[in-house]
Amino acid sequence: MDILKYEEWKSTVDTLGMYIQMAGKVALERIPQEPEWESAMFHITPTGISTGNIFSDNGIFQISFNFVKHEMVIHDEHGKKIVTPLRDGVSVAHFYKDFIEKLNFLGYRTDINSIPQEWCFTTPFEDDILHKSYNRHAVEKWFKLVKFAYKVLTKFAAPFRGRRTKINFYWGCMDIGTVRYSGKLLEVDPTLPVGFRYGVDAEEVEFGFNLGNNEIGEPYFFGFVWPNNPEEYKKTQISVDKAFYENQFIYKLRDCFESTFPEENAMKFFRIVYEAAKKVQNWENVNTYDKPLELPPQKIYRKH
Known part of the structure; x- marks a missing residue:
């Protein structure tokens, strides 16, 4: 890809x-x-x-x-x-x-x-009469990457039993992600812009995919906690080759695709980000949140 x-x-x-x-x-x-x-x-x-x-x-x-x-x-x-x-x-x-x-x-x-x-x-x-470009080929390439990220994020998010979001497309910045909440509400800071103010009124860890329209310059997976990442969190060892911390945890899609098992490595990256968040935020009820689903195995094809 x-x-x-x-x-x-x-x-x-x-x-x-x-x-x-x-x-x-x-x-x-x-x-x-x-x-x-x-x-x-x-x-x-x-x-x-x-x-x-x-x-x-x-x-x-x-x-x-x-x-x-x-x-x-x-x-x-x-x-x-x-x-x-x-x-x-x-x-x-x-x-x-x-x-x-x-x-x-x-x-x-x-x-x-x-x-x-x-x-x-x-x-x-x-x-706005300045912006008027539409490159069909580039859009198609980008959406293929979005679908790959969507699949990985869906598999990662699915088993969590606590409060979480679906895999959302954030139209304000064109990235996708899912959020898990610890269950603790936060005081709303009245000095923040209204959109941000009510978007971060609960303790959370977010996982997602960004197209790279920033200093990174290329698509990447990310993970971070809110409130702001504490020092202990920043020092988390990410045992995924070439993943790193720079204001948030980052795993470039290029590095992911160059690995032997891209999907598995992306899942591993998100799991490490989550485990570290639970530790530094002192999550409660984690045994309930992480309890494996007891459901019958899925079958793509069934004999009649």
Whole structure:
């Protein structure tokens, strides 16, 4: 599987990221709120990402991005569907105008904050005529990596019996991840930005996959605890070749793929991050959380 460096498709990331944020902000306004913004996260689908069900006075609708056909689809419970192609040369401003018009046409008008969040620029969608790149080949390569990470994270997260999130696509920064919670709530810091403030009001350890749109510059797995990583946690020995600590634990996808057993090594990386978190945060109820599932074995094929 090819590794896609950030610089190879930066202009597309900046454009597609804004398209996705438009849909994310609709979900944020309409879906009943859950702790840590869980309700507003996207889901991974076989062909892309989706908001899941969004409620309105006119019925349920969804907004999905298909990275096989390269299109955004808005469809609802009445069978109505509008398709918007994802193509090179369409500015964020043009896409936003079209998106809002189509929502209104279907009867799902939603007033959103048009300023990007968690991004390296803050140009409102309606004013952004600079970002208009869409490289289909790069998007397809990236989504293959996302699906690999999604599979690994799903297998890792599945047996945990405590409170956890699903494998979410975080539309604010285009990474995916899952969170496990110790069960301890935290005091909300009123000085933090509102999005961050209510996203970290419980003690947690997070595991995920980032496309590398930062100083790392290439895709990687990550893990960290909240509140901020204590010194004891930073000194954790990660017995996975080439994994390291740099503000969080990092395991580059390139190094993972070059290992003999990529999937197993990624799982091992996440397990070590979790075991260290339990220790430094003094988790309670770990025997319950980690108790193996007592379920019948799954069978892909069954004899009739």
